[in-house]
Amino acid sequence: MSRIQIPRGTQDILPGTVEMWHHVEEQIREICRRYNYQEIRTPIFEHTELFQRGVGETTDVVEKEMYSVESRGEDALTLRPEGTAGVVRAYVEKKLYGAPTQPVKLYYLGPMFRHERPQAGRLRQFTQFGVEAIGSHDPAMDAEVIAVAYRFYEQLGLRGLTVELNSVGTLEDRARHRVELLEYLSARRSQLCPDCQSRIDRNPLRVLDCKVQKDQELTKDAPSILDYLSEESAAHFEAVKQYLDSLGISYRINPRLVRGLDYYTLTAFEIKMQDIGAVETLCGGGRYNGLVAELGGEDVPGIGFALSIERLLLALEKTGITLPVPEGIDCYLVTQTPQAKGVTVRLLDQLRQAGIAAEMDYLDRKMKGQLKAADRLKARYTIIIGEAELERGTAVLKSMDSGDQEEVAQDQLVDALLGKLGDK
Numbered sequence: 402m403s404r405i406q407i408p409r410g411t412q413d414i415l416p417g418t419v420e421m422w423h424h425v426e427e428q429i430r431e432i433c434r435r436y437n438y439q440e441i442r443t444p445i446f447e448h449t450e451l452f453q454r455g456v457g458e459t460t461d462v463v464e465k466e467m468y469s470v471e472s473r474g475e476d477a478l479t480l481r482p483e484g485t486a487g488v489v490r491a492y493v494e495k496k497l498y499g500a501p502t503q504p505v506k507l508y509y510l511g512p513m514f515r516h517e518r519p520q521a522g523r524l525r526q527f528t529q530f531g532v533e534a535i536g537s538h539d540p541a542m543d544a545e546v547i548a549v550a551y552r553f554y555e556q557l558g559l560r561g562l563t564v565e566l567n568s569v570g571t572l573e574d575r576a577r578h579r580v581e582l583l584e585y586l587s588a589r590r591s592q593l594c595p596d597c598q599s600r601i602d603r604n605p606l607r608v609l610d611c612k613v614q615k616d617q618e619l620t621k622d623a624p625s626i627l628d629y630l631s632e633e634s635a636a637h638f639e640a641v642k643q644y645l646d647s648l649g650i651s652y653r654i655n656p657r658l659v660r661g662l663d664y665y666t667l668t669a670f671e672i673k674m675q676d677i678g679a680v681e682t683l684c685g686g687g688r689y690n691g692l693v694a695e696l697g698g699e700d701v702p703g704i705g706f707a708l709s710i711e712r713l714l715l716a717l718e719k720t721g722i723t724l725p726v727p728e729g730i731d732c733y734l735v736t737q738t739p740q741a742k743g744v745t746v747r748l749l750d751q752l753r754q755a756g757i758a759a760e761m762d763y764l765d766r767k768m769k770g771q772l773k774a775a776d777r778l779k780a781r782y783t784i785i786i787g788e789a790e791l792e793r794g795t796a797v798l799k800s801m802d803s804g805d806q807e808e809v810a811q812d813q814l815v816d817a818l819l820g821k822l823g824d825k
């Protein structure tokens with residue numbers, strides 16, 4: 402029979418690697434505890450309309466990358482390509498605007514799905530950690546959200562990160578900018594790449610984000626959104642910069658930074674790392690002051706970011722950072738005679754109930770084979786029960802580190818081992 406392979410752009414995370422994920426997940430929960438973000442879990446699929454309305458009809462994500470299914474006569478459903486739309490839907494639907502503590506600060510961690518061309522750091526199923534702070538206009542909130550991502554990376558040991566910062570203005574700011582931008586782009590239309598030619602009509606701002614070198618040169622002197630910000634928008638941007646300064650987080654203003662999703666207003670940012678391959682953006686986010694209303698709620702502002710664990714691990718790997726992951730088990734029970742098996746099974750259960758990570762042989766290995774297995778599992782202790790010990794109701798407790806061993810009564814074994822493990 403032919404083998405069935407894993408779908409393109411997905412990953413199996415095997416033992417040996419999954420421990421790194423656990424470590425990262427712990428760091429996420431820890432940083433969110435400190436910054437006071439609470440976890441929210443929303444469905445992995447939502448009504449397709451949520452993303453069409455929330456993320457935007459003309460975005461690549463909605464136009465080309467969604468995994469959607471007709472759902473047995475019901476509305477079409479889509480595997481979530483990102484987390485913000487679902488969180489805002491839940492915020493409106495579950496009336497979180499009425500929650501006693503405001504602003505509502507949430508985080509999420511889970512799989513997202515985009516039908517993209519797979520490469521290192523770009524998958525079809527990837528895992529986002531994201532935060533959303535909903536209900537505050539305060540530019541200090543923007544700085545905090547950027548700080549959560551930045552400090553998170555720092556905590557894991559990443560250095561050499563660049564925060565790129567822009568303001569994409571309000572809808573009104575953008576409308577004024579758009580007039581001039583359209584004029585500028587239309588004059589160069591025929592020289593732009595085919596994608597950009599159609600972007601001009603649908604979403605001209607996105608042309609500035611084109612990765613094609615020639616297009617970048619052609620649009621070098623395009624009108625900058627930053628010159629079209631209202632006084633209020635400009636003041637917000639200034640304040641965000643000042644807060645970042647006082648946090649000691651350096652940033653680079655990039656007036657061409659346009660995010661790939663339509664809901665952004667005012668602050669937009671990305672965190673990048675050079676030299677990690679084709680995909681250098683580790684994290685992206687920004688303000689979305691119109692999204693709650695767009696999804697049927699009141700006019701409530703929000704800001705957030707998302708980053709993928711896959712890109713984070715890639716960045717760590719490229720930088721040569723290894724995460725501290727726990728290795729090995731506490732204890733391996735070696736059975737020397739078949740008669741001792743019943744006792745071994747019982748002792749093993751007692752050890753495990755006491756919180757000790759313990760294992761025994763299930764492959765009828767000889768003593769030597771069992772000791773080898775203990776070694777491979779990096780067991781810190783072995784417990785050996787031979788005929789003599791069985792008769793005496795004892796076991797030999799041996800440290801694999803020092804080789805020291807002692808005979809212990811079986812009913813004292815848990816306490817003895819707990820004592821030794823605790824000493825470490």
Ligand code: HAM
Nearest residue numbers: 483485522523524527683684685686705706707708709
């Ligand atoms: P995004 O820029 O589309 O924004 O994605 C955010 C991050 O998700 C990226 O910077 C990258 O780390 C990761 N990512 C995206 N696509 C892939 C992929 N195919 N493979 C691996 N990683 C990927 C959002 O999703 C917004 N919801 C962020 C946000 C939250 N804005 C406000 N709140």
